[in-house]
Amino acid sequence: MSNNAKNNFFENNKPIALLITLLSIFLLQLIYNDFAPENSILSINPENFWFLRFFGRLHPLAVHFPVALLLLTAILELGTIKKFNSPIRPGIQILLIAGIVSSLISAIFGILLSGNAEYGENLILHQWLGISTAFLGIIVWFLNQRVLVKNQTQHIKTYRFALFATALGVILAGHLGASLTHGDDYLSSTLPWSDDYENVENISFDINSISEDKDTLSNAQEKELNLKVRAIFAHNCYKCHGEEKVKGELRLDRKDFVFKGGENGEVIKPGNTDESELFRRISLPSDHEDVMPSKGKKLSANDVAIINFWIKKGAPWPDGSDKDEVFKVAALAPRNPVLPPASGIYSNPVDRWTNQYFAKNKIAWPKLVDDRIFLRRLFMDIIGLLPSQQEIDEFSKDSRPDKRAIWSKKLLDRENDYAMHWLTFWNDALRNDYTGTGYITNGRYAITDWLYQSIKSNKPYNQFVKELVSPNENSKGFIEGIKWRGVVNSSQRTEMQAAQNVSQVFLGLNLKCASCHNSFISDWKLEDAYAFANIFADTTLEINRCDKPTGKFTDARMLWKELGSIDNKAKVSVKRAQLAENMVKPQNGRLYRTLVNRMWAQIMGRGFIEPLDMMDNEPWSQDMLDWMAFNFQQNNSNIKDLIFLITTSKTYQLPSAGFKDPNEIVSQEYKFSGRLRKRMSAEQFADAGSALFGPIFPDSMVRYKPVIKVLNDQSIQLFPRASQVVNNPFLTALGRPNRETVATSRESQANLLQALELTNGERFNSMLKKGAENWKLKYKSGDLIIKEIYKQALGREVRSDEYKIAIKILGDKPQTDSVQDLFWAIMLLPEFQIIY
Numbered sequence: 001m002s003n004n005a006k007n008n009f010f011e012n013n014k015p016i017a018l019l020i021t022l023l024s025i026f027l028l029q030l031i032y033n034d035f036a037p038e039n040s041i042l043s044i045n046p047e048n049f050w051f052l053r054f055f056g057r058l059h060p061l062a063v064h065f066p067v068a069l070l071l072l073t074a075i076l077e078l079g080t081i082k083k084f085n086s087p088i089r090p091g092i093q094i095l096l097i098a099g100i101v102s103s104l105i106s107a108i109f110g111i112l113l114s115g116n117a118e119y120g121e122n123l124i125l126h127q128w129l130g131i132s133t134a135f136l137g138i139i140v141w142f143l144n145q146r147v148l149v150k151n152q153t154q155h156i157k158t159y160r161f162a163l164f165a166t167a168l169g170v171i172l173a174g175h176l177g178a179s180l181t182h183g184d185d186y187l188s189s190t191l192p193w194s195d196d197y198e199n200v201e202n203i204s205f206d207i208n209s210i211s212e213d214k215d216t217l218s219n220a221q222e223k224e225l226n227l228k229v230r231a232i233f234a235h236n237c238y239k240c241h242g243e244e245k246v247k248g249e250l251r252l253d254r255k256d257f258v259f260k261g262g263e264n265g266e267v268i269k270p271g272n273t274d275e276s277e278l279f280r281r282i283s284l285p286s287d288h289e290d291v292m293p294s295k296g297k298k299l300s301a302n303d304v305a306i307i308n309f310w311i312k313k314g315a316p317w318p319d320g321s322d323k324d325e326v327f328k329v330a331a332l333a334p335r336n337p338v339l340p341p342a343s344g345i346y347s348n349p350v351d352r353w354t355n356q357y358f359a360k361n362k363i364a365w366p367k368l369v370d371d372r373i374f375l376r377r378l379f380m381d382i383i384g385l386l387p388s389q390q391e392i393d394e395f396s397k398d399s400r401p402d403k404r405a406i407w408s409k410k411l412l413d414r415e416n417d418y419a420m421h422w423l424t425f426w427n428d429a430l431r432n433d434y435t436g437t438g439y440i441t442n443g444r445y446a447i448t449d450w451l452y453q454s455i456k457s458n459k460p461y462n463q464f465v466k467e468l469v470s471p472n473e474n475s476k477g478f479i480e481g482i483k484w485r486g487v488v489n490s491s492q493r494t495e496m497q498a499a500q501n502v503s504q505v506f507l508g509l510n511l512k513c514a515s516c517h518n519s520f521i522s523d524w525k526l527e528d529a530y531a532f533a534n535i536f537a538d539t540t541l542e543i544n545r546c547d548k549p550t551g552k553f554t555d556a557r558m559l560w561k562e563l564g565s566i567d568n569k570a571k572v573s574v575k576r577a578q579l580a581e582n583m584v585k586p587q588n589g590r591l592y593r594t595l596v597n598r599m600w601a602q603i604m605g606r607g608f609i610e611p612l613d614m615m616d617n618e619p620w621s622q623d624m625l626d627w628m629a630f631n632f633q634q635n636n637s638n639i640k641d642l643i644f645l646i647t648t649s650k651t652y653q654l655p656s657a658g659f660k661d662p663n664e665i666v667s668q669e670y671k672f673s674g675r676l677r678k679r680m681s682a683e684q685f686a687d688a689g690s691a692l693f694g695p696i697f698p699d700s701m702v703r704y705k706p707v708i709k710v711l712n713d714q715s716i717q718l719f720p721r722a723s724q725v726v727n728n729p730f731l732t733a734l735g736r737p738n739r740e741t742v743a744t745s746r747e748s749q750a751n752l753l754q755a756l757e758l759t760n761g762e763r764f765n766s767m768l769k770k771g772a773e774n775w776k777l778k779y780k781s782g783d784l785i786i787k788e789i790y791k792q793a794l795g796r797e798v799r800s801d802e803y804k805i806a807i808k809i810l811g812d813k814p815q816t817d818s819v820q821d822l823f824w825a826i827m828l829l830p831e832f833q834i835i836y
Contacts, residue, residue, distance in 0.1 A: 016097055016101075020100065020101065023108065024138065027104060027111075027131070027134065030108060030112070055108075055112055059106065059110045059112070062105055062106045062109050063109075063110070063177060065098070065099075065105075065106065066099050066102045066103035066106050066133075066134075066137075066170055067170050069096075069098050069099035069102060070096075070100075070166055070167050071170065072095055073092055073096050073099055073163065073167070074164055074166075076091065077092060077163055084153070084156055089148075096163075097141065100137040100138060100140070103130075103137050104134045104137075106130065106134070107130050111127065111131075126177050129169060129176065133166055133169035136162060136165060136166045136169060139162055140162045140166055143155050144159055217313060222313075222316040222318055225306075225309070225313070225316065226310075226316055226317050228310075229306060229307060229310045232299070232303045233252040233253070234253070236293050236299060236303070237252045237293065238252070238253060240293070240294070242518075243518070248262040248263050250262030255317045258317070259315075259317075261277075264277070268311060269311070270314045270315040271311070271312065271314050271315075272311070273308055273312060276311050278292070278307075279308060279311055282299050282303075282307065283304060286298045328616050328617070328618070329616050330590065330593075330616045331589070332560050332589060333587060333589050334586060334587070334588075334589030334630045336627060336630040336631070337623040337626055339627060340353060346650060348648060348649040348650065348651075349627065350628070350646060350651050350652075351649050353621060353624035354651040356623075357620075361671060363673060365650075365654075366673075366674070367655070368650060368653040368654065368655075369653055369654070369655055369656075371396060372795050372796060373836050374404060374653055375387050375391075375395050375407070375795070376835070377835055377836065378404075378408060379411065380680070380684055381603050381647065381835075382408070382412060382418060382647065383417035383421045384420070384421030384684050384687060384723075385417060385684075386688050386691055386793075386795075387795065389791055389792055392791075392795050395407060404648065404653070405644075408647045412640050412643065412644060415456045415457075416456065416706075416717065417717075418455070418640075419455040419706075420717075420724070423448075423451060423723040423724075424681065424683045424722070424723040425602060426451055427448075427451070427723070427739060428739065428742075428743040428744070428746070429505050429743065429744050430447065430468070430478045431478070431482075431501070431739045431741060431743070432446060432447050432448060432451060432477060432739065433727065433738075433739040434448070434726045435703070435726050435727065436739065436740060437740055443483030443484070444480070444482045445477035446477055447468075447476070447477040449474065449706070450474040450475045451475075452704070453706075460636050460638060461592075461639055462584035462633075463637075464637075465506055465580070465583055465591070466581070466584055469502060469579055469583060470573070470576040470577040479498050479501075479502070479536065479576070480494060481501070482494070482497065482740065489547040490544035491512070491515040491516045493541075495533045495534070495536040495537040495541060496515050496529070496530075496533045498536040499511060499515065499532040499535070500742075502532075502579075503532065503559065504613050504742050504744070505744065506583065506591055506594060507590050507591060507594055508590070508593075508597065508612060508613050508615030509559070509613070509615065509616075510522070511524060511528075511532070514528060514529040515533070516544075516545070517545055524559075526543060526545060527543065527554050528559060530554050531554045531556060531559075532559050534555065534556035535556045535557075535566055535572075535575045535576065535578075535579050536572060538571075538572055540553050540554075540556075541553070555568040556568045556575055558579070563582045563587060563588055564578070564582035564585070565578075566578050566579065566582075586633055589626075589629060589630070590615060592629040592630070592632055592637070593615065593626070594615055595629075596608075596629045596632055596642065597609050597615065597619075597625065598612055599643065599646070600628075600646065601745070603643065603646055603647065603652070603675070604646070604652070604676065605656075606672075609625070610666040612744050612745055613744055617668070620670055620671070620672050628645070651674075652675065654674035656675050656676065656677040656678075656835075656836045657673050657674045657675070657676060657677060658677040659676075662749060677834055677835070678748050679748050679750070679833050679834055679835070680833055680835060681735065681746065682722065682731045682732075682734030682736045683722035683731070683736070685734055685833065686731065687719075687721055687722050688793075688832075689767055689768075689771075689827060690719040690720075690722075691718075691719070692789075692792055692793055692823075693767050693768060693772075693774070693775075693823060694719070694771050694774060695719040695720055695767075696722075696763060696767040697719075697720050697722065697728075698720075701726050702724045703726050705724070727739075729757070729761070730761055730763045733754050733757035734754055734757070735747060758828060765820070768820045768823045768824055768827075769816065771820075771823055772816045773816055775788075775823075776814060776819055782813070782814045782818075785819060785822070786803060786806045786822070789826055790826075793827070794831055809821060809822055810822060
């Protein structure tokens with residue numbers, strides 16, 4: 001843009017200046033209203049003008065514009081640090097003006113809205129922060145004009161400082177606004193490492209099923225309905241109306257308190273919802289000053305319907321039901337249900353249970369997958385690699401009727417490949433990594449070699465757990481946790497980390513909530529968490545509730561007393577040893593169920609129980625889970641035998657199932673019909689690319705190099721496996737966690753970051769380019785390249801329609817770029833990325 005055009009653009013701002021001035025005057029007028037004496041002739045009461053009330057209701061819509069526009073302005077400004085008169089300066093100017101105008105409008109609408117609703121204690125702070133940000137934006141615009149129009153370059157630094165301060169202000173104002181609308185824990189309640197984390201099971205209750213034929217309920221139905229209502233109270237109301245905190249003198253955790261009511265009298269009139277204050281409040285709009293819950297999410301329509309139904313039925317609360325468990329607690333003891341009889345080809349124990357499950361749910365056995373799909377599935381699940389063309393040919397020529405079982409055993413015997421693949425799974429779960437917080441300062445210890453050797457040797461799981469809970473020098477990293485630098489809250493100290501991580505990984509139990517306060521998602525109490533944490537402490541920890549000392553203490557003990565005792569006065573090493581022995585007892589059925597559930601989920605895509613860390617949830621087949629866990633423990637806790645049992649079953653060979661809605665996968669109404677269709681993990685995808693086109697990671701990124709002795713029946717590792725390398729943007733984009741917290745599952749859904757990395761990522765495209773160069777030299781013609789890539793990447797011959805498209809791209813004498821494009825297209829095919 002020429003200088004004359006630029007000056008015309010920047011100087012023609014008189015209408016904009018007039019608009020900003022008028023909006024500022026109106027905003028000041030509204031601010032004056034809050035301080036003006038009653039009946040002042042200068043004050044404006046929005047309640048007297050319907051259109052002002054209407055504009056106030058537009059605040060939630062308008063507020064998003066300044067947030068987006070001013071943030072984008074600040075981001076683009078960063079790109080002009082070295083050159084203020086950048087070609088993008090006109091774009092910044094437009095965004096800045098739009099952001100300032102929309103911030104003024106948003107502030108005006110916000111004041112209009114606040115006049116006819118009550119939004120809680122943070123409203124004033126949110127309001128003044130928003131107003132200050134709007135006026136700061138005017139200063140930014142003024143400084144911007146001084147620099148661009150008057151050429152006063154000495155104001156550039158001040159302008160930029162003011163702009164970044166405005167961007168920060170709009171972020172803080174937006175956050176407070178979201179807290180007012182959704183509650184203080186709206187974001188933090190979704191974060192597993194947060195003290196507010198709540199992974200709450202949806203309450204599903206079919207009211208019609210128990211009310212169609214009769215007005216009265218049976219004793220069993222009353223008990224079930226009462227339990228559902230109490231669960232709703234526990235999940236949504238105990239924070240303010242429970243044992244620890246009592247607002248308005250109302251408690252909802254016991255029958256006598258519920259029907260007594262609060263400071264304003266009864267809140268429930270049995271049989272009459274119209275006169276029940278509790279029902280009125282939960283039915284109000286979310287922006288009403290009396291709505292309950294006052295913070296957090298509004299009750300779902302299903303929850304409101306259940307409470308409505310409960311009150312209309314007389315609010316039944318059977319005597320003694322307070323002692324019933326509001327939250328389901330799975331049995332601790334092991335269980336060995338009678339194995340169903342074999343039926344035809346379904347002799348594998350897994351198939352016997354599946355056959356029984358299918359019969360009960362009226363599901364017909366579908367045709368099993370073909371050899372190509374099975375072999376690729378088996379390789380990816382056991383060793384994390386694609387089968388080579390030679391292995392595909394060998395398997396197809398194998399005429400033995402039990403060849404699938406034979407090949408399963410063959411892969412399990414490839415110790416190095418097996419260990420390298422499963423190293424990723426255990427690194428995630430045990431939060432073991434090669435770099436990251438604490439490693440340099442000795443605030444964290446790696447257990448990689450111990451872990452690799454344990455997997456490779458197929459160490460019995462009970463011994464594996466014992467060595468992690470009561471560790472030696474090589475395995476202490478898991479239990480020692482991360483010593484965070486600086487001030488940390490009480491729930492992040494290493495003793496509490498140990499309690500949280502041991503319970504989560506080995507028992508499928510989330511103690512994060514209970515390590516700060518009595519849990520809102522289970523019956524576990526703050527005292528239970530501290531008692532368990534004291535096993536890992538040199539001295540008894542003082543109980544902190546929400547990071548505030550209580551002056552109370554509790555002795556070290558097991559979460560389940562029936563598993564044994566802990567000597568509270570013993571040294572930490574002794575207490576850990578006692579815990580280890582107690583944990584692996586055969587009586588601890590939960591330990592072995594949790595492991596079987598995790599292994600089933602890793603291989604089959606979905607656990608018997610979901611989420612994996614909520615083992616109190618209902619499994620889709622309790623009998624199969626219990627039988628497998630019991631026999632796993634009886635069989636010396638042999639993980640490879642467990643994998644062999646699963647992968648040699650007809651159940652494993654069923655066609656994969658897919659779901660359009662990911663929520664259906666974790667739904668309690670889930671019905672098993674076959675393994676879940678899933679995408680390759682980050683490591684599997686990287687290793688597949690390395691096997692086809694050459695190493696995606698150089699040796700310099702490898703952080704663990706075990707001594708590998710290659711036997712005759714084992715493959716030679718030709719490239720660094722992804723499980724060996726330091727974390728990097730490529731693996732992070734494809735889903736590898738940072739491992740500062742326990743990660744027992746990964747998100748399988750594709751996202752924008754992955755799309756960008758696979759489209760423009762330097763590492764991925766560099767691998768494809770080198771591969772294209774090597775393939776071009778090796779196979780020469782486009783014809784051979786096409787045929788070979790389909791065989792090696794997809795395990796099949798190229799189809800005629802595919803060949804026609806590919807040969808148009810490559811031709812007889814392909815260029816490197818064309819070959820690279822073909823490889824890119826192949827690796828992004830669902831057929832390549834998804835394990836069917």
